[in-house]
Structure formats: C-alpha cells, structure tokens
Amino acid sequence: MTAPPPPGSAAPSAAVPTERDHGSFSLDIERPGPRDAVRAYVTRIRSGDPGALPSVLGLIVLVIIFNQISGRFLGKANIGNLPGQGAYIAIIALGLVFVLLLGEIDLAAGTTGGLAAAYAAQAVFAGGLHKGVPGLFYGITLALLIGAALLGFYMRLISGPILVVVGAVLLLSGADKHVIPALIISVSIGAAIGIFTGWLVAKVGIPSFIVTLALFLAWQGVVLYILNSQPINVVQYGFWNGLANDNMSPTWGWVYLVVLLLGYLGYTLSRALRARRRELAGDAISLVLIRFAAIAAVGIVVVAFLNQNRNPNPTAPIRGVPWAAAVPIGLMILCTLALTKTTWGRHLFAIGGNAEAARRAGIDVTRIRITAFTVSSAIAAIGGAFLASQQGSVNLSIGAGNILLFAVAAAVIGGTSLFGGRGKPRDAIIGALVISIIPNGLGLKPSLAIHPEYQQIITGLVLLLAAAVDALSRRRARQS
C-alpha cells in the first residue's frame, strides 16, 4: 500500500498516482474532519440512508407546531411530564428493535409487558403470588418458567434461561411479596415468554406474525385471570410508582450525565486515536471533539433545565431528571453496545440482512432468532412496569389496545426497517418521543384535548410519512 499523498497536495504531480480517487482503500487512509463528515453525511442521506434525520426533523416540526398551539408546551412542567408519558412506548420499542432487525415482528410485546406487570402486581398485592392466584395456576406458571429455562439451555441460550431461573428461584423463595423482586420476576417471565415465542418461530417455523398475534390475544385473557378481574393499584408501592413519576436528585442527575459523557468521550476518543495509530478508518480528533461538545451542550442544557423546580407550588418542589428518561436512555446505551460490540449483535444484523449467508458462515441462526425474541419480551416486561407506573395501576386491559402498534410505529418512525437488517436502539427513543409528543401537545389545548380523534389521525399520518421515507430511501439505495 502506498503512503497517502499529503492532504495539501491538491494537484497531483506526475509521480503521484491518481488512484487516490478510486480504489486502494483511499477512503480508509483519509482522516475525515468536520467538513468531510458533513459531506459524507449528505452523501449518505442522498444515497438512501437517512438515518435519524427524518424523525429528528419531524420532532422539530411538531415542537414548533405545539409551541404555537400552547405556550405551556415548552414549559418546565410539561417537559418534565413527557418522559413519564412516553417511557413505556420507548422501552417496548427498544425491545422490538431486536425482533425488527431480523425482519420479524412481536405483536405480543405490549400484552406480554402487561402480563408481566399483572404477575408482579398480584404478587405484591396478595403478599405472594401463590396467595393471589389459584394453586393450579401458580403451579403451571412455575412449570412453564422451568420449562422455558430448560428449553433455553437446550437451544444453547445462556443469559435468557439464567434470568428465568433467577425469577423462578425468587418466586419459590417467597421474595415475590416485595416490589423489587416481584419486578425482577416479571422480567424473567417476559424472558420465558420470549424463549417460547422464539422457539415457535425459529424452530417450529410458525410465522412470527401469527405466533405473536395468538399470544397478543391470549395474554389479555390471562391478565384477567391473574387479576381476578380486579384492577390493582401500584401508586402505593414507592419504587414502582417512582419509575414513571419520580426524579433523580439534581446531584445524581449531574453524576448520571457526567458518567455518560465521560464514557462517550473516552470511547470515541480512544477509538479515533487507535485508528490513527494503526492506520484504520476513523474520524479526525477535531470531529470527535466537536461531536462530543454538541452532545455535552445538549445534555447540560437538558439536565440544568430539568433540575429547576417545575412545581408552581414552591413548598413542594419537583425537580431532577425523571427516572422515566434516565432508564430508557441507559437501556438504549446497553442495547447499542450489545448490537455493535458483540458477535451476537453482529450476527443479528447478518441474519436480518441475509439469513442464508449467516447460516453458511456457520452462525446458529435458530439460536440467534430465539435470543432476539427473548430480549424483546424481557424488555417488554420492563416496559410493562413503566406502563403500570404511569397509569397508577395494573388495569384489566393493560398492554392491550394501541400500545404495541405505537411501539412499532416508534421504531419505524425512528428509522428501523420492517424488512430487517437496518435499525438502531436510538431509533426507538426518538420515535417514542415523536409518538408521545402528539397526545401531549394536543392535550394542552382544551379545545383539541376533547377530540381524541385528532391524536390518532395525526399519529397515523406521521407514521405513514415515516414509512414513506423508509420506502423511498430503500428505492434510492437500490438504484444507486
């Protein structure tokens, strides 16, 4: 490989080969600086990979419109409420990204979350699940948990079945009358459901649409059974209620931000330095620093804004970063690392892009498929807990209705493709913000708030727009 010509020598002398333009990994040797990055970004958008741009633009447009409709929209109280209203959609959508990446769908994610929350609520309410549900039902639940764990181990899964075993042990130990163990059990119930779903899809070969449609219907009935057709309030359980309604203390908010920012800076900077040292494709240091500065500025403004008191009554101040914002963002970072830094994530993308290629490369496609459903359902159970927290209770139709469809819409609006192979956890968060900002913004104007039809029409149009952008960009990518 020839050494790259110095960047300044624009006019190639006779001695310098002009192959800088084509081939020979010319792009890998260059250090794209801020200007190159902007140019590369524009090229990428034009070549049919818009990434998060449409959803961010859509978000900005919606913010401008709602700010016109009501001056309260950008007020402290409303901004502080928004995370709690959207967290469950963001979390369920986050889990769905894994399934969507495979080109599959999990229609039952919403009711799975509701089912898991119902289990937890009944366990805490009755002082132990075995006191809240009939003995036979308790036994079946336990047997299915153990069955899912065994099936998971048999299919060579590791973390999923371990989580299920932890849940089963907690359940047997009687710890389920406390809130936190009960919620851990609910996540492990989600994982168990995911193992069965994934097995039915990947091993038995039933289309995921059908399997999860069936479960979507069935879980609604099981929820009624668990609850004995009586809603259970969760407002009185401090931790659970806090998920969607409490805030970090201002100090912890800053600590959280600093940890995230330092982690981001350390990772991107060390990567750029390493790339430069080893002559790998990478970004210029200046670009890394500019990106960091932009993210840090946004983060500092947001945290500072949220740390102000937003309660009009100064004797009972409400301030701090809502847990409903901190948890989804933390989960998003974990999911992103899992997808980009592990072989598992790489294989998930490969299967979504070309399952046959993945199979020939020696990847255990069945196993990866099952793990994707497991992750999706387990995360959906976390979403269910946030949903119950936001509603203040586990009601009889928890997780049903539009919730799953809103979550799918959030992922798609954010830029995740329904055809598999393309998507990011970040998409789920941005998309959920778009989805939840619509009812929020409309609700601020009394004349609009009494017309729920607007909310659904607008949400539908936004989704249609997002899907159109996806389809057009795909067509463009094929042509180029």
Added chain:
Amino acid sequence: MPEPVLQIKGLNKSFGPVHVLQDVDFDVYPGEVTALVGDNGAGKSTLVKCIAGINSIDSGEILWEGKPATLNDPRAAAALGIEFVYQDLALADNLDITQNMFLGREIRRFGVLDDGQMEKKAREALSSLSVRTVRSVRQVVASLSGGQRQTVAIAKAVLWNSKVVFLDEPTAALGVAQTRQVLDLVRRLADQGLGVVLISHNMNDVVEVSDRIVALYLGKVAAEVMAKDVTTTQVVELITAGRTGNIGLAAAAADQII
C-alpha cells in the same frame, strides 16, 4: 508434477434409484485452476456438495494431502482449508466489507469485537490479491458492484489460509470489465499456490483461465484434460456428448449411460 492437495477416488452417490455420481475421480492440484464443467444435471453440484459435506457419499475415498479424510459436515471442509464461493454470493448486504469477510469468525478482544484488527486483516487480504477497486473496507456491501461483490466473496474465502477454493459460476452475472477483474483474481489465487476449482458454463472463461479441465457427463468423468491441449469446441463436445475424437468416454460407454 506436484501432488494433488485434494483427491477424490471412485466416488459414488445415489439419490434413491438415481445414480448421480458414478466412480468419479477428481483431483485438485495446488497452484492450478481446475475447471469442472458439465451440462445441467451432469452432477457438478452434487460433487461439490459431497466435498462440502452437505451431501453424504455412498462410497469412495477422499484424500486430503495424501491422507484419508471424512467430509461429513460443512465445518469439516472449512477446518481442512476448503472454502466454497457460491453463485448467490453469501454476503449480507447491510454489513460492510470487513464485517462480511469475518462473518462467523469475528476476532474478539476481551470478549468485544475487535473491528480494528479485522479491518486491518481485511485490507491485507484484499491487497494481497491486488484488489485495487475497493475504496474502503468499511463500505457497505449493498453499495458494491457485482464484480466487487464477487471479489469480496472470493477474498473472504481465501482469508482463512485456505488451500482449495471452489468457485461456483463466479462470472455468471458480470459485465465484460468485471468478468476480466474476477478472472484475473482467479488466476492470481492459483499463482499464489491455492488449488482453485472453477465451476462454469462459460467456455471462454474456462479455456482462458484454467490449467486443467474435468468434464462430467451424466454422472461420470468424461475426460480430464489439460486446457492447452483442447479447443473450446472439444470441451463443448465433451459436455454435450461425453466424448470428442479419441478423448472422452468410449462410444459404447457413452451410449450405455443413456
């Protein structure tokens, strides 16, 4: 003459009553391009699948570097150093070149993907094949031309210090210039000492790039000839009739099979 790196002796394979491969002998020599030709249904794919370990064999012997070997599972072939580049190019469009080349065999450091190391090795592999048409090994495969894809698929196969590479119709979907690139690459692989097996319907490619031609005719080896000794017409006759002049199956034998 060098010893063959892979030898198939007297291989038989039936699917039910259909005797697809009959006493097939097939040798792959290091540093040579061996073309495997034959009409549709002659048994080319079955032979390749037997070697790949996708199909089991009924009888026959497989020698790897002179020692008997069993190939009953796709990983066994890869473990020996036999790689297959299939016609439909097993590449994932949504991954970049590096990610594709290391798919299923990712390099990890402390349990985390070591993309830098993989990128470096991918670039080395492409450079060693004198591939100069790729701008970045971080390009997504979806953005590559057909010839570039084929190049990546082949480079992926030789990345693993493989000794024998099977190429199934590598030029089938390519234009003139890209066919040229790929044929040059095929030649370079052999010049680097690999045993290359070229499966192709394109007689011009076969005669141009290969050293040795093995023609299959209805499940039997019609002839194994050196490419310089035959003309394109003769190869076509071997494929369609099993014989040409005094080369190939005896007239009686050729008729008998039918």
